[in-house]
Amino acid sequence: MLAKLPEPVEIAGGVHWIGALDPDLRTFDLILKTANGTTYNAYAVRGPEGVVVVDTVKEEFSEEFFTRLEQVADYDEIRAVILNHLEPDHTGAVPELMRRAPHAHIFCSVRALKVLTALLKDELDNYGYTLTDTGDRCSLSGRPISFVNTPYLHWPDTQCTFLEDEKLLFSGDVFGCHFCDDRLYNDRVGDFRFSFEYYFKHIMRPFKRWVLQAVDKIEPLAPELIAPAHGPILRDNPLSYVRSYRTLSNSYLPNEVEGREKSLLVFYMSAYGATADMAKAVHDGASSVEGVRVSLYDLQGGETEPFVDLIESADGLVFGSPTVNGDAVKPVWDVLASLISIETRGKLGGAFGSYGWSGEAVPMIEDRLRGLKMRVPAKGLRIKFHPTDKELDDCRDYGRTLAESLVGKAKPKVVDFADL
Ligand code: FEO
Numbered sequence: 001m002l003a004k005l006p007e008p009v010e011i012a013g014g015v016h017w018i019g020a021l022d023p024d025l026r027t028f029d030l031i032l033k034t035a036n037g038t039t040y041n042a043y044a045v046r047g048p049e050g051v052v053v054v055d056t057v058k059e060e061f062s063e064e065f066f067t068r069l070e071q072v073a074d075y076d077e078i079r080a081v082i083l084n085h086l087e088p089d090h091t092g093a094v095p096e097l098m099r100r101a102p103h104a105h106i107f108c109s110v111r112a113l114k115v116l117t118a119l120l121k122d123e124l125d126n127y128g129y130t131l132t133d134t135g136d137r138c139s140l141s142g143r144p145i146s147f148v149n150t151p152y153l154h155w156p157d158t159q160c161t162f163l164e165d166e167k168l169l170f171s172g173d174v175f176g177c178h179f180c181d182d183r184l185y186n187d188r189v190g191d192f193r194f195s196f197e198y199y200f201k202h203i204m205r206p207f208k209r210w211v212l213q214a215v216d217k218i219e220p221l222a223p224e225l226i227a228p229a230h231g232p233i234l235r236d237n238p239l240s241y242v243r244s245y246r247t248l249s250n251s252y253l254p255n256e257v258e259g260r261e262k263s264l265l266v267f268y269m270s271a272y273g274a275t276a277d278m279a280k281a282v283h284d285g286a287s288s289v290e291g292v293r294v295s296l297y298d299l300q301g302g303e304t305e306p307f308v309d310l311i312e313s314a315d316g317l318v319f320g321s322p323t324v325n326g327d328a329v330k331p332v333w334d335v336l337a338s339l340i341s342i343e344t345r346g347k348l349g350g351a352f353g354s355y356g357w358s359g360e361a362v363p364m365i366e367d368r369l370r371g372l373k374m375r376v377p378a379k380g381l382r383i384k385f386h387p388t389d390k391e392l393d394d395c396r397d398y399g400r401t402l403a404e405s406l407v408g409k410a411k412p413k414v415v416d417f418a419d420l
Contacts, residue, residue: 008068012166014046018068020061023180037180047142050079059092080140083108084172086115112157152210169223176230187236208249268320274354274386281392285399292403299331316348321361328361349374352381377405
């Protein structure tokens with residue numbers, strides 16, 4: 001069922017879906033796989049005093065959008081254009097829409113203004129706009145509308161718009177997924193559970209604490225219909241998707257929920273066993289600190305994705321890598337590159353490794369950890385060739401120092417001028 005819909009679809013009283021279908025898309029935003037394509041959902045809300053447009057579509061689908069819009073409204077009836085999120089897949093048709101709709105006034109979040117200015121450039125001076133925040137209410141075209149600011153789901157600008165008389169939440173990217181099916185409704189389209197969770201994992205997951213704040217605002221509204229900007233419209237049990245966002249944002253180890261233990265993960269790769277011996281010593285040293293649960297993983301023995309799940313709920317990460325051709329080894333980089341999908345800010349980080357000539361791997365890993373906004377409390381440990389017993393003691397000290405830092409027992413740091 002992937003043929004293009006010829007007509008707009010009325011999804012609630014006076015509310016039409018006027019979006020576009022993109023069944024052939026296979027990669028979204030360079031990183032997301034979209035085996036089912038996607039949709040760019042936009043809506044028109046008719047009231048006694050005119051029409052409100054909620055979001056638009058990607059630019060190349062503009063004509064499809066305008067064709068549907070023209071079937072439910074004349075351009076001079078449009079009183080408001082609400083932009084829940086200003087990424088180009090939802091604002092591609094905005095410049096042309098504003099040129100065609102002479103009475104349209106823009107509504108977007110306070111944080112969206114910079115992007116709106118970049119989108120419309122000098123033309124913005126020709127239009128009126130209102131910046132919205134949570135709790136703002138108004139009558140637009142005679143329909144009661146309120147706004148819910150949902151920053152970082154997944155851009156700073158994002159908001160949801162609530163049509164109060166229909167209890168309909170226009171949720172932007174939130175509760176969306178990349179799934180294209182012209183039957184539109186969640187109780188009629190194919191099984192999209194995988195797409196919903198995949199989308200959350202790659203788009204919303206780094207912002208879990210913001211997701212929980214947003215869910216706290218949305219649940220009391222008890223929406224009876226959720227109309228996201230991508231994928232199926234959620235009319236069957238819409239609150240289950242809100243609850244799902246809460247569940248997906250609450251994954252912690254049992255002890256961490258109670259705040260009894262910190263989790264420190266030690267990952268390593270080893271060519272000749274030297275970095276492996278270092279890893280075991282780092283693990284042993286860290287394990288001697290009470291209140292820290294330490295886990296040791298050889299990256300040769302696992303896939304990257306499950307490790308990313310582990311890392312998300314950990315408090316500290318230490319990576320061991322030999323230096324090969326002046327670099328850390330690929331499995332280490334694979335894990336480090338995958339961390340963009342989770343929140344790493346504030347976690348503790350460390351690096352160690354054996355080397356033969358130059359030993360760049362350790363400082364390169366440390367730079368990456370700092371780039372991920374992690375704190376690196378101790379200088380990484382590099383050992384030439386195989387560690388001696390004395391050097392293994394240094395590894396145990398290093399692990400102990402990291403673990404003590406994790407539980408707030410670290411000794412004051414003495415800065416060596418040679419390190420500056
Ligand atoms: Fe669907 Fe963040 O754009």
